[in-house]
Amino acid sequence: MTLTVPSIEIEEPQDADAPPSTPTTYQKRPASVYSVGGRPPPIIRAVSYQPSIAATTQQSNEHHIPPPSTPEEKSKFTRRYLAGVTGISYALFLIVFGLIAFITDAVENNARYPLAEVFALYMVATGIIYFVFLYVDIRLYVWRAQKALLELQRRRELYEEQLQRTAALNNGPTGALELGTPSANGVVEPATWQMAPLKPIPHDYCFVTGRHGEIIYLKLGATWFCFGLLIHSVLLLSYQGILMNSRDGKWAQCASNTTIAMEVLFLVYCLFLVFFFWKYANIVINRYRGLARFGIMHAIGTALAFWVLTIVRETVVAIRIKQSYYDDYSIEKNGTNLEIPDGRDTSMIAPGDCPGPEELNQVLASFSPYLYPFVIEFNILIVGLLYMIYANISKCPKKITVKGHKGHGGSHHGHGSVHGDHVSKGGGSVLDFDGKSVCSEHCDDTLDHEAQVKSRLVVYGDCQHASRGLFAGLILVVATIVVIILFHIASRDDDYRDTGILLDGIFEVTVLGIMILATIAAYFQTSKLDINPHPISRLDDVLLFIAIPAFFSETLFSMIPAFENNSILNGFIVFTQIVQVLLQTPWICDALRRCSNTEELQKKKPGKELVTFMTIANVSLWIYYTFAVKTGDFGDERYDYYGDVLWSILNHLSLPLIMFYRFHSSVCLVDIWRHSYEPGEMAH
Structure with a gap:
């Protein structure tokens, strides 16, 4: 019988970013009229030779007009730019609306309608939902690829066992890859043993490799800035917690539940982003591309909006500290008492109007000027990393062989969708399987991605001449x-x-x-x-x-x-x-x-x-x-x-x-x- 060992197929979705195919007869410039017949026309004395303008124009147009786009290409092109432009416009809206809301809140300080805090909660919650979804989807894809590769390995081992058994029954290898049962004269009669083909793996995600994918120092910088952001957020949460849990209740009116919720969610969001970047900063998204463009732009707009929030909040704090210094000087000089107004909410600023604990006020005023730049630098760096992911959306290479980069202009993404040196098939006989073909490099790298992440943490450097x-x-x-x-x-x-x-x-x-x-x-x-x-x-x-x-x-x-x-x-x-x-x-x-x-x-x-x-x-x-x-x-x-x-x-x-x-x-x-x-x- 004949053993069928199918390989894994990689489904290559039609990419709207790829240029339309061109006919193989395309020429950079039309053929010269003098090249017809392989030799120039005879020269006639005193008679100028003028080729036909109409014929030349028609011939030129035939060579220069590209083929028409298919309806599917037109539809995908429209959806791509609709999602991209809408996402960019949405990110700009988040930045502008955040600027207006945060400045208005700092000036008016309206406690009844905390628009700025609610808007910040919306941005952070939406970002958490999208990145959790993206992380889970990537993990499921890696699990499916790993499972398929294990099944392929099992079939290869079965192929090797049957090959050895057939060679033993025929008293040595014959070179023919035919399996079956021995007949009366002891010769193996070939039979057919069909195996169900493996389920194709969609080409949903791949990973950038090499110098373009490691970005180890940007990850270290994001981690360091997130550490300062963590300390800054804990100080703000401690301040709000002490105000809320004051014994006599005179400070409770200065606390804000929405501020506490915003700070907690923002802290969780930043920590999860750092975790995601350490694992999948080199991800190339080829699944739900419209949603990815919109979600990444939401995260970029959120980072820039919180950049504005941090600047506004810390500027108000600095102004309040200086004003408090001048007020204390005036009180000491004139011998009068300063009456602090009641009913003011300082949820977005601290600690100017709220008569909080003096010790905590001093700690916050002393350390906040050193910590708030970490928040701003973190947001700037996050924008850069998010933009890198956004630029790589739908950039998974197609038709790259295992032995080298041979497709799409030598793309540097170390992944492909063709199995070994043969075009993948859903099934076939063992005559089509040489025992050496492997799964696509794309699947191999997907399976080994966790090991690659760990190996990239080891950095080597040549210190010669340094x-x-x-x-x-x-x-x-x-x-x-x-x-x-x-x-x-x-x-x-x-x-x-x-x-x-x-x-x-x-x-x-x-x-x-x-x-x-x-x-x-x-x-x-x-x-x-x-x-x-x-x-x-x-x-x-x-x-x-x-x-x-x-x-x-x-x-x-x-x-x-x-x-x-x-x-x-x-x-x-x-x-x-x-x-x-x-x-x-x-x-x-x-x-x-x-x-x-x-x-x-x-x-x-x-x-x-x-x-x-x-x-x-x-x-x-x-x-x-x-x-x-x-x-x-x-x-x-x-x-x-x-x-x-x-x-x-x-x-x-x-x-x-x-x-x-x-x-x-x-x-x-x-x-x-x-x-x-x-x-x-x-x-x-």
Whole structure:
């Protein structure tokens, strides 16, 4: 009998993103009239040869007009753009409505109609529902692929057993793959043994591999920022809980149940997003694509709306703290009592109007300025990761063989839908099965994805030609920590306050000057590297350019007070800062697209020490902006020039973006450090 061992089929849904098929006779330009017959026409003296315009036009049109689109292609094209444009419009609506609702709530503080909190609850709850659904659907798909692969493996083992048994009955392998029962003369008579074909596996999800799929440092950054967000949310929840559980009830009116629900759900939502990104940040969605475009855009709009919420809330807190300081000074000076108004809800702000516990107020006012940038940076980073998933929707490659990338222009997705070197079949005889064909690479990678996630946590790095840059960077980190400590000490003593401000300014301008020189030298060195034919995506470029407007606004708004007050040091600081950023950004964008294809470049590694130093230098500036600037409000001339309200708003808009730029620059430089000194195909 004949054993049938069918392989697994991968159903390839029609992709609306794929270009329509073209006929095989397509030519880039029409055939010349002189090429007819293989030789030019005879030249007739004194008679010009003019080909027929009508004939030439008809021939040209026949070659250049593409084939008509099918009704199914038209329908899918319409649905794709309808879902995409609607999702983007919906995300913009979330941002604009959130901006209006959050600002209105902070100004009016209407406790009867907490529109801002209800709107925030809607955004977070919808995001949780979608991502839980997406995670469960991915897990079910992985389980189905794993089950099908195990069944295929079982059938292969059965095939091998029957093959060995047949060879033994025929006194040795004959080369024929025929199974059956021995006849009277001892020869195996072939028979047919049909097996039910395996159920095809839809090509619903696949995973991006290689340099484009690991994004380990973005995941680490999201985890670190989520850690600060967790502390910030716990502080706000503790504040609301103490107000709600006050013994005499005088603070209960300041508590808000909707605020507690919003903070809890937002915390759960952020933690689940981090968990999802660690497992499936490289997911390529090919199932429910319209819903995916809408759901991812909802998450992007939610992140940007909470970015606005955090800025509004922390700006109001900063204004209230300064106003409280002036009120306390006025009370102490005039000897009068300040009456705090009742009936005001501070659900979206804290702790200005509510007479909460003074100890808790001091803790919240002291730590919140250091923690709120983590919330903003987390939301910015989440937008970048979500955009990467959105851009990969419906990008699962088709017809990629196991032995190599051979389809769709050599797509870098390591998955396919053709089994081995043969087109998959629903069934067949053992004559069609060579015992070597395997399931598609797509299914194999789906099965091994959990192991791939674990293996990607192990990061290898070549530290050759990086020791001096590492040593110089560590010295800079130590100097940064020492300056931060000295500045904190000096800020508490009136006798050393001016000295601390001067030390802080000299340190910042010195570090920026050193980084300018290092950037110029590194730019010159890395320009010697080869061009990478498979560079990283534009996500890093977008995340860098998001923060550049903050540097421009910081420079313009700081130059005017510096000139008015003849503050040469402050003016020089903002000038060197913008110059360094304008040099560093194009250098990073250029170096991300470099590789080392020659043995000489791989040996010399030009600029790697400077890349190492600049990585640590950007981290040190991130530490400096995070922990040192908050204590400098007393010496900031911009508060006197613009006023507390205006400069608090401008500062809360620009500072988190400046900090994020330093963090993401270090992420990009680590990627350069790892991949720009490898061959292009390895970096791919």
